[in-house]
Amino acid sequence: MQLPSNPFKRSLDGTPRYGCWAGFGTGYATEILATTGFDWLLIDGEHAPNTVPSVLAQLQAIAPYAIAPGACAPVVRTVNHDPALIKQLLDIGAQTLMIPMVDTAEQAEKLVAATRYPPHGFRGVGGGLTRATRWDSVEDYLAHAHEELCLVVQVESRTGVDNAEAIAATEGVDAIFVGPVDLSTGVGHAGNPNHPDVQAMIRHTLEVTHAAGKAAGILAPAEADAKRYAQWGFDFIAVGIDISLLRQAAVETIARYKPDTPRPTSSLGY
Numbered sequence: 095m096q097l098p099s100n101p102f103k104r105s106l107d108g109t110p111r112y113g114c115w116a117g118f119g120t121g122y123a124t125e126i127l128a129t130t131g132f133d134w135l136l137i138d139g140e141h142a143p144n145t146v147p148s149v150l151a152q153l154q155a156i157a158p159y160a161i162a163p164g165a166c167a168p169v170v171r172t173v174n175h176d177p178a179l180i181k182q183l184l185d186i187g188a189q190t191l192m193i194p195m196v197d198t199a200e201q202a203e204k205l206v207a208a209t210r211y212p213p214h215g216f217r218g219v220g221g222g223l224t225r226a227t228r229w230d231s232v233e234d235y236l237a238h239a240h241e242e243l244c245l246v247v248q249v250e251s252r253t254g255v256d257n258a259e260a261i262a263a264t265e266g267v268d269a270i271f272v273g274p275v276d277l278s279t280g281v282g283h284a285g286n287p288n289h290p291d292v293q294a295m296i297r298h299t300l301e302v303t304h305a306a307g308k309a310a311g312i313l314a315p316a317e318a319d320a321k322r323y324a325q326w327g328f329d330f331i332a333v334g335i336d337i338s339l340l341r342q343a344a345v346e347t348i349a350r351y352k353p354d355t356p357r358p359t360s361s362l363g364y
């Protein structure tokens with residue numbers, strides 16, 4: 095069979111693509127999201143209770159909905175930069191990886207190398223053991239795998255912003271995703287990603303990313319933020335977090351019957 099094409103990579107054509115964080119760690123919840131019209135889903139291995147098997151279950155759950163037109167594409171976020179974990183996630187068939195906390199071009203280069211087979215990198219060969227090769231039925235997987243991989247690195251610190259131009263220029267990096275919560279927290283504006291200093295850093299990162307010919311993404315659960323970022327030119331925007339959506343709906347539902355129920359506010363600035 096042919097190497098499966100990567101619907102996320104193919105969708106990055108300058109039209110804003112709207113996604114949702116998938117934080118429940120189950121195929122069942124993520125499949126529900128996949129039916130709702132989001133262009134992409136972030137299976138979060140950094141902060142959600144995910145393991146390699148739970149990510150696999152979610153990739154399998156999304157697969158029927160990841161076919162054009164109207165495809166819903168999976169993006170998998172790792173917990174760290176560990177090449178062994180990256181190898182496992184690629185082997186189970188993740189084609190788009192988002193790596194948190196990338197501060198330098200050197201880190202970005204190592205991450206690219208972790209996704210490439212020798213001589214272009216050091217990814218180990220799983221061959222017929224892996225879903226990525228559809229158990230060795232994909233033609234010439236070793237030669238072509240990288241063509242359908244999409245590497246998204248997160249810039250979410252002052253150092254990352256300072257180095258964003260070099261990170262974006264790194265060959266093999268397809269996109270930069272700004273993490274506004276970590277960025278604002280790290281520069282002394284916890285809970286206020288809309289502080290003018292943070293907004294200037296976000297805009298700078300967007301501009302240098304586009305100047306390098308790469309795509310830029312961001313998390314913006316508040317509608318006004320998402321609309322502003324779309325207007326600025328962000329290519330992919332996470333406009334919801336499933337766990338928050340459930341909680342908000344639950345809080346609003348019970349408040350209709352018990353109006354005195356306290357309504358907690360977000361401490362994250364959205």
Ligand SMILES: O=C(O)C(=O)C[C@H](O)[C@@H](O)CO
Pocket residue numbers: 141248250272273274275276277313335
């Ligand atoms: O810094 C950010 O913003 C992100 O990277 C997203 C957060 O990790 C997200 O989990 C906040 O809910």
